[in-house]
Amino acid sequence: MLTVKDLVVNYGAIQAVKKVSFEIHTGEIVTLIGANGAGKSTILKTISGILHPVSGEIIYQDRPLKKVTAPKIVRAGISQVPEGRHIFPGLSVQENLQMGAFLRTDRTAISKTYDDVYHYFPVLKQRRHQDAATLSGGEQQMLAMGRALMAKPQLMLLDEPSMGLAPIFINEIFDIIKAINAAGTTVLLIEQNANKALAIADRGYVLASGQIKLSGTGTELLANTAVQKAYLGG
Amino acid sequence: MQTIGQQFINGLSLGSIYALLALGYTMVYGIIKLINFAHGDIYMLGAFWGYYVINQLHFNFILAMLSAMLFCALVGVVIEYFAYRPLRHSPRITALITAIGVSFLLENGMSYLFTANTRSFPQVIKTVTYHVAGLRISNIQLLILGSACFLMLLLELIIKRTKMGKAMRAVAVDPTAAQLVGINLNHTISFTFALGSAMAGAAGVLIGLYYNSIDPLMGMTPGIKAFVAAVIGGIGSIPGASLGGFIIGILETGVQAIGLSAYKDAVVYFVLIVILLVMPAGIFGKHTKEKV
Numbered sequence: 001m002l003t004v005k006d007l008v009v010n011y012g013a014i015q016a017v018k019k020v021s022f023e024i025h026t027g028e029i030v031t032l033i034g035a036n037g038a039g040k041s042t043i044l045k046t047i048s049g050i051l052h053p054v055s056g057e058i059i060y061q062d063r064p065l066k067k068v069t070a071p072k073i074v075r076a077g078i079s080q081v082p083e084g085r086h087i088f089p090g091l092s093v094q095e096n097l098q099m100g101a102f103l104r105t106d107r108t109a110i111s112k113t114y115d116d117v118y119h120y121f122p123v124l125k126q127r128r129h130q131d132a133a134t135l136s137g138g139e140q141q142m143l144a145m146g147r148a149l150m151a152k153p154q155l156m157l158l159d160e161p162s163m164g165l166a167p168i169f170i171n172e173i174f175d176i177i178k179a180i181n182a183a184g185t186t187v188l189l190i191e192q193n194a195n196k197a198l199a200i201a202d203r204g205y206v207l208a209s210g211q212i213k214l215s216g217t218g219t220e221l222l223a224n225t226a227v228q229k230a231y232l233g234g
Numbered sequence: 235m236q237t238i239g240q241q242f243i244n245g246l247s248l249g250s251i252y253a254l255l256a257l258g259y260t261m262v263y264g265i266i267k268l269i270n271f272a273h274g275d276i277y278m279l280g281a282f283w284g285y286y287v288i289n290q291l292h293f294n295f296i297l298a299m300l301s302a303m304l305f306c307a308l309v310g311v312v313i314e315y316f317a318y319r320p321l322r323h324s325p326r327i328t329a330l331i332t333a334i335g336v337s338f339l340l341e342n343g344m345s346y347l348f349t350a351n352t353r354s355f356p357q358v359i360k361t362v363t364y365h366v367a368g369l370r371i372s373n374i375q376l377l378i379l380g381s382a383c384f385l386m387l388l389l390e391l392i393i394k395r396t397k398m399g400k401a402m403r404a405v406a407v408d409p410t411a412a413q414l415v416g417i418n419l420n421h422t423i424s425f426t427f428a429l430g431s432a433m434a435g436a437a438g439v440l441i442g443l444y445y446n447s448i449d450p451l452m453g454m455t456p457g458i459k460a461f462v463a464a465v466i467g468g469i470g471s472i473p474g475a476s477l478g479g480f481i482i483g484i485l486e487t488g489v490q491a492i493g494l495s496a497y498k499d500a501v502v503y504f505v506l507i508v509i510l511l512v513m514p515a516g517i518f519g520k521h522t523k524e525k526v
């Protein structure tokens with residue numbers, strides 16, 4: 001579904017991503033794990049068209065995403081839940097969700113998606129008229145995920161959805177990621193919580209200093225001693 | 235008592251004009267953090283447009299105002315496209331200086347094309363003065379207040395209820411997240427300039443009717459005062475801009491009424507300083523408190 005080939009991304013003189021290649025097949029949950037500053041968010045921003053690569057290719061459904069703008073990437077079926085949630089304060093919960101469906105015009109299908117989102121996150125329905133800024137951190141994470149779902153993506157990019165959340169929320173978020181995937185959305189999951197991410201992932205890649213160091217199935221990586229040492233506290 | 239009432243009415247009329255202008259400053263600042271110094275000149279262009287379509291094409295008032303709004307919306311969009319968009323990623327000071335440059339261009343360009351002379355604005359509507367409880371209220375004052383309130387309400391509806399209005403608010407608070415949901419920044423910014431400039435265009439036609447005179451430099455002082463109004467109200471805040479406009483209008487006529495005409499501008503700036511000392515973010519300004 002998505003192939004990233006020899007991707008290089010710079011911030012001025014700093015090379016944040018150095019010839020990274022990986023692929024995601026339709027229906028999978030793929031995880032990208034790595035320490036702070038490894039380049040994970042940079043890769044996601046580049047896929048979403050917020051940053052532009054120096055070289056390398058991103059091919060989505062056989063189409064290269066070169067010079068494609070961020071809105072067109074959303075239209076093509078890739079939605080991102082950004083690191084740190086980035087919900088829109090000042091807009092109500094429902095308006096935030098409406099913005100998620102910004103590019104859609106099919107009213108009946110949109111109202112069906114609202115139902116799906118409220119089904120995954122009933123708390124959002126209760127709070128739908130409330131200013132999104134007044135939600136708790138965990139609820140904001142749910143809103144950010146709900147907002148991405150509103151675009152009805154084929155591929156969902158999640159950037160550290162468990163960051164800063166209490167364990168009970170983390171479990172819920174991971175369960176919902178599995179459910180979203182089971183309902184037909186392919187998932188690219190970025191996590192520092194490598195244990196949990198590898199446990200639900202079909203495959204994973206380990207990123208360090210802008211390069212892929214290891215790859216394998218979720219179970220393989222969980223069992224890998226180097227991964228255990230570096231990321232699983234083992 | 236009667237003079238106070240009378241000055242209040244006059245202040246409301248003038249305040250409506252400042253409020254309409256302040257909205258444009260505040261919206262543009264909200265979305266691209268630029269103080270659009272050319273905004274007062276768009277108001278001047280609106281007045282000249284009104285002058286021409288009424289004199290040459292014999293438009294009635296409504297048509298003159300609507301067409302001035304459309305014309306100014308277009309001018310605002312064109313200015314943003316050519317002057318500000320290329321500088322979107324430059325330091326803010328660059329765009330600010332460019333805005334001052336655009337302002338000079340419009341003022342001097344219009345002086346060159348139409349001479350710097352003051353022209354008398356055609357009185358499409360005959361002034362009728364009503365006497366109510368000892369106060370004089372003209373139909374023009376009512377028209378200004380009515381049109382301004384109607385336009386502000388319409389703007390509020392657009393921003394609060396429409397999808398494009400919500401997109402404007404989304405871009406203003408978080409442009410990157412807005413792009414991630416598929417909002418096109420350029421379209422949204424153009425839309426904002428169109429709305430703000432349309433309000434300025436309406437204000438230009440209304441002031442022509444009220445003061446009966448227009449000239450290429452007429453936008454300078456009201457432009458600065460409307461900017462002050464936007465700052466007092468809390469730059470970026472829509473209700474703040476409206477309130478700030480009325481405050482400045484009432485203040486200015488009040489100061490004139492007590493015989494201090496010569497100091498009316500000084501008083502406006504004095505109030506600006508006091509308000510900013512007490513409430514640095516303005517009346518409706520956002521308290522910069524961020525959830526981490």
Ligand SMILES: Nc1ncnc2c1ncn2[C@@H]1O[C@H](COP(=O)(O)OP(=O)(O)OP(=O)(O)O)[C@@H](O)[C@H]1O
Pocket residue numbers: 011014016034035036037038039040041042043083192
């Ligand atoms: N806007 C920026 N300007 C300059 N350097 C940046 C910028 N954003 C990120 N970097 C640098 O690029 C590298 C990769 O950053 P990135 O945000 O992709 O890391 P990450 O893997 O997502 O880390 P984290 O787990 O902390 O979110 C880091 O060294 C970072 O300092």
Ligand SMILES: [Mg+2]
Pocket residue numbers: 040041042083159
């Ligand atoms: Mg990151």
